[in-house]
Amino acid sequence: DAGVIQSxxxxxxxxxxxxxxxxxxxxxxxxLFWYRQTMMRGLELLIYFNxxxxxxxxxxxxxxFSAKMPNASFSTLKIQPSEPRDSAVYxxxxxxxxxxxxxxxxxxxxxxxxx
Amino acid sequence: AQSVAQPEDQVNVAExxxxxxxxxxxxxxxxxxxxxxxxxxxxxxxLLKYITGDNLVKGSYGFEAEFNKSxxxxxxxxxxxxxxxxxxxxxxxxxxxxxxxxxxGAGTQVVVTP
Numbered sequence: 001d002a003g004v005i006q007s008x009x010x011x012x013x014x015x016x017x018x019x020x021x022x023x024x025x026x027x028x029x030x031x032l033f034w035y036r037q038t039m040m041r042g043l044e045l046l047i048y049f050n051x052x053x054x055x056x057x058x059x060x061x062x063x064x065f066s067a068k069m070p071n072a073s074f075s076t077l078k079i080q081p082s083e084p085r086d087s088a089v090y091x092x093x094x095x096x097x098x099x100x101x102x103x104x105x106x107x108x109x110x111x112x113x114x115x
Numbered sequence: 116a117q118s119v120a121q122p123e124d125q126v127n128v129a130e131x132x133x134x135x136x137x138x139x140x141x142x143x144x145x146x147x148x149x150x151x152x153x154x155x156x157x158x159x160x161x162l163l164k165y166i167t168g169d170n171l172v173k174g175s176y177g178f179e180a181e182f183n184k185s186x187x188x189x190x191x192x193x194x195x196x197x198x199x200x201x202x203x204x205x206x207x208x209x210x211x212x213x214x215x216x217x218x219x220g221a222g223t224q225v226v227v228t229p
Contacts, residue, residue: 004158031215043159043205043219056216091158100166101215102149102207106158 004107012113018080023092035091082114117142119206121220134196138206147209148189196227
C-alpha cells in the first residue's frame, strides 16, 4: 500500500487566496483525521471523519476553514481566505476500527506558507 | 479532560546508552496511551500503545514503554539508543469524550550523538 497520500507537499500563497489541501487515505480505513502542526501550538487536531461523516470539528479554528470527504478515498481541507497565521504543516492521517482507531497512519504533510 | 505531559523538551543521549522519554498522564477512568515518533520532514509514525494488560508494552524499532498507574506515567524506553533514533517523540492519550481523538503531548526531541 502506498500509505496516506497528501498533495501538494508544499504550498506558497498570498494572503487572501484560497488554499485547498488534498488527502487520499489508506484503502479500507474508515477514519480520517486532519491535523495542523506549528512550533507555537504543537500538533492540533482540526477535524476527523468516520465513514466519510464529520464526527468532531471542534478543532477547526474559524469559518475560514472547511473540510469535506465526498467518498472513502478522498478528503479536502480548504482555507478561504488564507492568512499568514495559517502557515503550518498540515497532516492527514487515517485509521480503521479493526486495528484500533487511534493507531493512525500519517501522510507526509503539506507545508503551507501564506505570505 | 484527558491530557498528557512531556516534561522534557529535549533528551540527549550517547549512542549505545539507554534512552528514556518521559510522559505523565491525567485521565478519568482507564487510560489508553500511545507513543508516536516523527522523523524530520515526515508525518508521525505509531510506535506502541497501552490499552490493558501487561504494564510493559513492546513496540516497533526496539522501543518499549512502561505503564505505571500509581505514578500516572507511561515512559518510553530503549535499552541501547542509535543515532537513527534521533527524532521528535509524542505521547498521546485517547479522548474519552470523542473516541478516535488523541490528545498529544508537546513532544520531546531526542538527540543521539555518536
